[in-house]
Amino acid sequence: MRRRRAYFPFSQDQIDSDMIAPHALARLAEAPGALDVYDCPRGMDARLAAAVAAQRGGLVVFVAPDAGALVAFEAALQFFAPDLPRAQFPAWDCMPYDRVSPSPEVASRRCAALAWLDALAPTTPAVLIIAAGALMQRTLPRIMLASGALGVRAGQELSPERFRTFLETNGYAKTGAVREPGDYAFRGGLIDLFPPGAANPVRLDLFGDQVEEIRDFDPETQRSIGQRAFLDLAPVSEALITPQTQQNFRRRFLEAFGGEAGQDPMLDGVKAGVRRQGVEHLLHCFYDELATLADYLPPQTVFLLDPLARAAMADRWAQAQDSFRTRKEANPGARIGAVDRLYLDAAAIDALLSRFALRALHAEPPQSGQPGLSLQARRGRDFGPERAAGGAVFDHLAGHVETLAARDRRVVVAAWTEGSRERLGHVLADHGMENFAPIPDWPSFAAGGAQRGVAILPLEQGFEAADLAVISEQDILGDRLARPRKRRNSARMIAEAAALSVGDLVVHIDHGIARYDGLKTLDVQGAPHDCLELGYSGGDKLFLPVENVELISRFGGEGEDSQLDRLGGTAWQTRKARARRKLRDLAVELIKIAAERALKTAPRIDGGEGAFEEFCAAFPYDETEDQLGAIADVLEDLGAGRPMDRLICGDVGFGKTEVALRAAFIVAMTGRQVAVVAPTTLLSRQHYKTFSTRFHGWPMKVRQLSRLVAAKDASLTREGLKSGDIDVVIGTHALLAKTIGFRDLGLLIIDEEQHFGVTHKERLKQLR
Secondary structure, eight states: OOOOBOOOOOOGGSSOOOOOHHHHHHHHHHHHHSSESSSOOHHHHHHHHHHHHHTTTSEEOOOOSHHHHHHHHHHHHHHHHHTSSSEEOOOOOOOOOOSSSSOOHHHHHHHHHHHHHHBOTTOOEEEEEEHHHHHHOOBHHHHHHTOOOEEEEEEOOOOOHHHHHHHHHTTEEOOSOOOTTEEEEEETEEEEETTTSSSOEEEEEEEEEEEEHHHHHOOTTTEEEEESSEEEOSSOOOOOHHHHHHHHHHHHHHHHHHHHGGGHHHHHHHHTOOOOGGGGGGGTTTTTSSSSSGGOOTOOOEEEEEHHHHHHHHHHHHHHHHHHHHHHOOOOOOOOHHHHHOOOOOOOOHHHTTSSEEEESSOOOOOOTOOOOOOOOOEOOOOHHHHHTOOOHHHHHHHHHHHHHTTTTTEEEEEEEHHHHHHHHHHHHHHOOTTTEOSSSSHHHHHSSOOEEEEEOSSSSSSOSSEEEEEEEEHHHOOOOOOOOOOSTTBBBBOOOGGGGGGGGEEEETTTEEEEEEEEEEEETTEEEEEEEEEBBBTEEEEEEEEGGGEEOOOOSSSOOOOOOOOOOHHHHHHHHHHHHHHHHHHHHHHHHHHHHHSOOOOOOOOHHHHHHHOOOOOSSEEEEEEHHHHHHHHHHHTTTTTTOOOOOTTTTHHHHHHHHHHHHHHTTTTOOOEEEEESHHHHHHHHHHHHHHHHSSSEEEEESSSOOOOOOOOHHHHHHHHOOOOOESSSSSGTTTTTTOOOOOEEEEEEEGSHHHHHHHHHHHHO
């Protein structure tokens, strides 16, 4: 079944036209050939793409220099035109001529984008966002993509075996549990698969050869979350293995590399219908002629070229040539195709772009006499000088906002995340800018009467246009540092069977210590099922389905001396019962200590929202969920009116110091003192640098005390602690000396307490 033509509900009246004069917009959208567009900074490019797509009534292709710019452009497009159809076409996320394939996610997204283009009606306003490397890269012919399309509807007949063949031919990978794009699994009358471009995997419920239901399901819980009437499928790999492509591969492979290549593992894999790692780098052997992205585009397509896109393509070409040369030098017999078999050079790119309307974007204004068109936009103000001077950045921001308002410009403050948007809203209100309300997108903001708002729009720099000024969070607070979020699962929990090696000891929650003997495929009710084989004492075996892998964890003891439990024996249950009793006794003792502590009182310390929110906004990362939870617990302790004795645990780099910084800030702002004790001078010095940097510009004194501090400075620090002149002190065990006194110590922070000796720990107890 061929894919249907897609028509998307989008019209020109959903795009604002105030950003550019009508005659200029018409020229941008309709003029043939190439045109230079000036005064178009980042952020404005997404607004321009949406306007051109609506004006022209067709496809706009934006070429980003790299994956980061691609993601940022899509986020901006989502803000300025949330209903505009769009797709992403990334480049491979592996090096040219690497021995590994592109990741399943990237391969799936590329195929999904090609299928989206194949189904797109030529007059539908839409935007395709591509990386520069993706424009250079050749891909599978359009006719082959169409041959791999299939539509499935509830109620239709579907042969499971023929469907299995279809999935394997089109690049789907058989797994025990479907979790990533391109996975599939047969489980009796259920077929799970993760189609390209889908937000969630899909489950087909069959009765015999009839599709009874089609449901989306959560890949983590494997539970159904919605029902659908039909499913459109496309390939998830550009290297399709069909009888024809197998013949093509053998013939072209031998022609290119000679008869001695007949025993090559890659050739044997394709012959057996197996995609070996890296086979995509021989894509030219699968088909008589590879396609380019241009072969999938309507003739009236408009290209928007990022200012750095051509340089990025030149770098990618040089990288491909260097990789080819390196592989050949290391192994002259390496069976890899010439660079131009997989990639387009600069001349070929120019020839491709000449077939379409091209708009080369420039952030700067044109030089005198340069032809082109100006959007009359520019980069927004950066408050870096105010930050460097230690001034009140938000007061300067308030003045700038008033200046923009006097010029009849709407103002949007662009935050990176939902949390930073909420925090910035509080800080803006505290500095007299109360009318900055959260806004979901530009169309709803423009349709209302509000003139100011805070939006989730991850731009590195803001911009100013005739009707709009966008001020980015980074403009106000400085560089924001991206940090990948960590999964909340325990580090000891095994997330995938691939994390285990044969012979590893594991602990089953019900059956105790076992030895992992590998992954086995069992025939269960006529269907193959992947299971973990666990060996127990006496030769007993337990086969655990991979979808129940959460029932086991790695054994934490020494493997050589550990004794396996007997399956069905009582030893494991006895040890569990003994451990429960010890835990119960320990819990009783802890409850007793907690009850005694709860009877004591301490001053209530309230963090408030004003200064504290402003301090938090300067944190250059997105807080993790666990970090936010720890901060909230500490704030609750400080405001509870009882002594706090809290342990913060986490690996290096997980943000424990930021928890301490925020607690110290709250306490110090109330006039009470904070002491930070570290076990080494190096760690003490690191903390002093961090605290001094974060507290710069706030009315508090930070000092350090260790053996490396000069005697005179140390004496002044001791005096300042006794008089209350010093608010925060960071030091080693020197802070624990009996000669150290505090006027009003409100918070003691101990880093790596386990490294302190018995005497020091006793002193710490006294300070508590």
